[in-house]
Amino acid sequence: MQxxxxxxxxYLNVLDKSYVKSVLNYWxxxxxxxxxxxxxxxxxxxxxxxxxxxxxxxxxxxxNLECLILWIFKxxxxxxxxxxxxxxxxxxxxxxxxxxxxxxxLDKDEExxxxxxxxxxxxxxxxxxxxxxxxxxANVMPHNRPSLKVLEKLGFINEGLFKKYQxxxxxxxxxxxxxxxxxxxx
Numbered sequence: 001m002q003x004x005x006x007x008x009x010x011y012l013n014v015l016d017k018s019y020v021k022s023v024l025n026y027w028x029x030x031x032x033x034x035x036x037x038x039x040x041x042x043x044x045x046x047x048x049x050x051x052x053x054x055x056x057x058x059x060x061x062x063x064n065l066e067c068l069i070l071w072i073f074k075x076x077x078x079x080x081x082x083x084x085x086x087x088x089x090x091x092x093x094x095x096x097x098x099x100x101x102x103x104x105x106l107d108k109d110e111e112x113x114x115x116x117x118x119x120x121x122x123x124x125x126x127x128x129x130x131x132x133x134x135x136x137x138a139n140v141m142p143h144n145r146p147s148l149k150v151l152e153k154l155g156f157i158n159e160g161l162f163k164k165y166q167x168x169x170x171x172x173x174x175x176x177x178x179x180x181x182x183x184x185x186x
Contacts, residue, residue, distance in 0.1 A: 005070065005122055005126060006075075007118045007119065007121070007122045008118065009074065009075055009115070009118060010072055010073065010074060010075060010115060010118055010119055010122075011072075011073045011074075011075060011077075011080070012070035012071070012072055012073075012087065012119055012122055012123065013070065013071050013073060013080060014059070014062055014068075014069065014070060014071075015055055015058075015059075015069075015071050015080075015083075016055060016056075016059055017052045017055045017056055017059075019055065019071070019080065020048055020051050020052045020055060021048070022080065022081050022082065022083055023051050023054075023055060023071070023083065024046070024047070024048055024051045025082070026082075026083045026084075026085075026107065027041075027045070027046060027051070028046055029107070029108075030105070030107055030108055031046065033108035034105060035169050036168070036169055037105070037141075037144065037168065038105070038168065039166065039167060039168060040167075040168075040169060040170060065092065065131065066090075066092055067088065067089060067090040067091070067092055067100075068088070068089040068092075068123070068126065068127065068131065069086060069087075069088045069089075069090075070086060070087045070088075070119070070123055070126075071083045071085075071086050072084050072085040072086060072087065072106075072115065072119045074115075083107075084106065084107040084109075084110045084115060085104065085105050085106035085107055085110065085115065085116065085119065086104065086105055087102070087103075087104045087116075087119050087120060087123040088102070088103045088104065089101070089102055089123065089127050089131075089133075089136065090103065092131070092133065097134075097135070098132070098133045098134035098135065098185060099133060099134065099135040099136070099137060100127060100131075100133055100135075100136055100137070101136075101137050101138070101139075102120075102123075102136050102137065102138040103138070104116060104119070104120060111146070112146075116150055117150050117153065117154070120150065120151075120154055121154060124136065124154065124180065128182040128184065128185075132185060133182060133185070134181060134182050134185040135179055135180070135181050135182070136156075136179065136180045136181075137177065137178070137179045138151055138156060138177075138178045138179070139162060139165060139166070139175035139176070139177055139178070140175060140176050140178065141168070141173050141174065141175055141176075142161070142174060142175075142176055148176065148178075151178050151180075152178075154180065155180055156178040156179060156180045157178060157179055157180070158176055158177075158178055159177045159178060159179055160176070160177055161174055161175070161176055161177070162174065162175045162176075162177050
């Protein structure tokens with residue numbers, strides 16, 4: 001399996017522990033910004049050892065085809081030192097479901113530049129063509145209009161509201177459940 005992918009403006013890379021400083025810098029830089037969108041992280045999350053263990057764990061899962069986590073880099077960042085976000089296809093289930101869960105994050109300074117749309121389009125292509133999955137599911141808080149707009153433009157269908165679905169920033173938040181299906185899979 002290829003570990004690096006390319007779009008017009010981006011590289012999408014599976015990272016190993018050698019990139020731990022870059023990944024930690026991303027999390028530290030975006031800590032306050034991401035508090036409104038992800039589950040609360042304790043202080044130990046923001047250290048080099050935790051991030052090293054996370055990258056090692058993720059790589060094992062990726063190699064076992066249990067998930068696909070792609071860190072996003074601008075093509076101008078030739079040394080892959082400054083990730084601007086990530087796209088994660090997790091909870092991959094095979095068999096009669098052939099599904100996964102989509103999550104994604106973008107650097108606070110890169111919003112509105114359509115980088116996430118570009119990265120997600122490529123990630124979806126990989127999940128459908130290489131992983132041969134039938135369905136991608138995503139859950140987005142109703143007030144996250146930019147994220148909902150991105151998914152809708154990519155063809156995701158709103159399947160309803162999950163009440164108090166996930167604890168974000170200390171409060172249980174409703175999420176809109178969306179999905180995209182791969183009509184090429186029989």
